[in-house]
Amino acid sequence: MPQEFAHRRAMEDVLITSWSRLDDDHFSLTAQWPHDHTYFTPSHGRHHPLLAGETIRQAGLLLSHAELGVPLGHHFILADLVYTTDPERLTVGTGPTELTIDVRCSNTRMRAGAMTSGHFDMTIHMDGQIIATGNSSVTVTAPAVYRRIRGERLSARHADRPLPAPVEPRLTSSAHPDEVLLAPTDQPGRWLLRLATGHASVVNPANDHIPGMALLDAAQQAARVITSPNSFIPYAFGTEFRRYAEHDIPCVIEARLVPSAIPHTTTVQVTGLQNAEPVFVSTLTALDARE
Template identity: 30%
Template sequence: MSITARKLPDVYQRDMTDHSANLSFDRPLSRALVHKSAVSEVFLTDVVRRSADRFLVAAQWPRDHVMFRPGARSPLDPLLLVETVRQAGICISHLFYDVPAGHAFVLTELDYDIDGPAALPATGTEPPAAVVEVTCSHEAKRPGRADMAMEAVVSVDDQRSARVGLRWQAVSPERYARLRWRGTQPLDHLPTGFAPGSAEAGSVEAGAPAASISPESVGRPHARDVVLAPQADGDWLLRLDTGHPVIFDHGCDHVPGLALLEAFRQAGLLGSHHVARNPHQASVHYTSFGEPGLPVIISARRPDGAGADADAGEETLELTAVQHGRLLARATLRSGAC
């Protein structure tokens, strides 16, 4: 995930040691701080530093969104949860760890635990207000690259709702190019007609089959939000609409990590005995860049000897995303309790 080089604003750079410091929910942060093109996709409103590697981040979620539905009494959407924490990690990296504006962020691991069915409490007529308590760590820092990790606890309206862990690399454009293309030219990897950063509104990448899965069955409001198409053998093909206003908020030269997370979530719903229940636990490992426009197979299976726990009403699924025999990502999802 990368952005074009922009000057980062400095109006939010303030150190706070008071653990009860008030957070502002009045206006979104700069789009450049969270690598977004649309203001409507910026969920963060404030960030303060509690100590050297601990932060408080404020977020406001919309009552009505083109893809997410985080309204009163609705379950907490895993994609909205992870996207909020991902924005927090990018913002904190820029403001407090001297990561330059032109650096790309490469997501390598994520995991989350949603606390329960009351994870998103009723908020009446007010948009849900979330506070993210963040602890960051440097795993390595060298010229042009910073390996970082964070643990985040998300509370909504003063009630703990979830925990999220992320690992990523922040790399310079030069190092990103070496990591991404590994000595080859970008156009050698891309299908005809695809240029890095391009996104023709409403287009579905060449070769992607039409959706035959209803958006309601995967908890989404629109057909364009369905990122899977079924195959005869029980697997799914990834459908990538490069004009999608959320998944492709800005140009991307690879399959976005959040697109694969959403594909895993949808496959988890479709492959679970507990229909219409979002996974409340997930662990995802990203291993390779995926090429837009080339087929990606999403597979799901139950671990050997595992099945639905009749008493707890839970089950575990293991999922993979594979492109031309190359593993892009693997995930473990647990659903049924929330």
């Protein structure tokens, strides 16, 4: 899979390895989850909690470009990204984990042979067993339309300015301070987003806004901090994106515990705000530690 189809700059960040069309709206893909990736680092012997979300994102982009007529250079607006994993089946081995992905497209709108919006439902298998399910909805805009939408923001870029001090890396399960996306504030459950240099796999300098995967990572880090010292490894992750996250406006990350619908689980809701308006809202659920 060409890295431009995944909107990634390095081949090592591309997870999808092949694809085929089964019928008009049904596709089969293969993928690999790395066991030694410098960014998607395993946690507690299990694959990184964002890998399922990144796989769904890349699969949708690939099919949009390769099968649904979307030209490279068009812009994707992600409305939501929702997935649930089987934590007992996410154990990391000594090599890459081989996967197959069943994808069904729905609510697909086409114009001049190219998709303008659609919904993707995915089931991820390993060794014939379901290890994750998820879905996402996207809207696609041509460059001219995107320029009108973004206006002066189109030229905005991530600036390499001094970063505020991070929270302790152990609280976010980060291997290095450069991987921490949260800076402490004087209010509990609130942090400032810090885009650290250690996130080259999800932060593209050419982006005119903060990418969604960086926001998801900030959400799972915030959930880990607010539940510390307990271990919080989300198996269910749902995010709604409300608006673009801008580079030049402070982004406040708020996390709070919310009632969990499933016994023996903990649920955290994380909201990103700019100018007091929600940019994204994530709900993360993890299994409680066994006695």
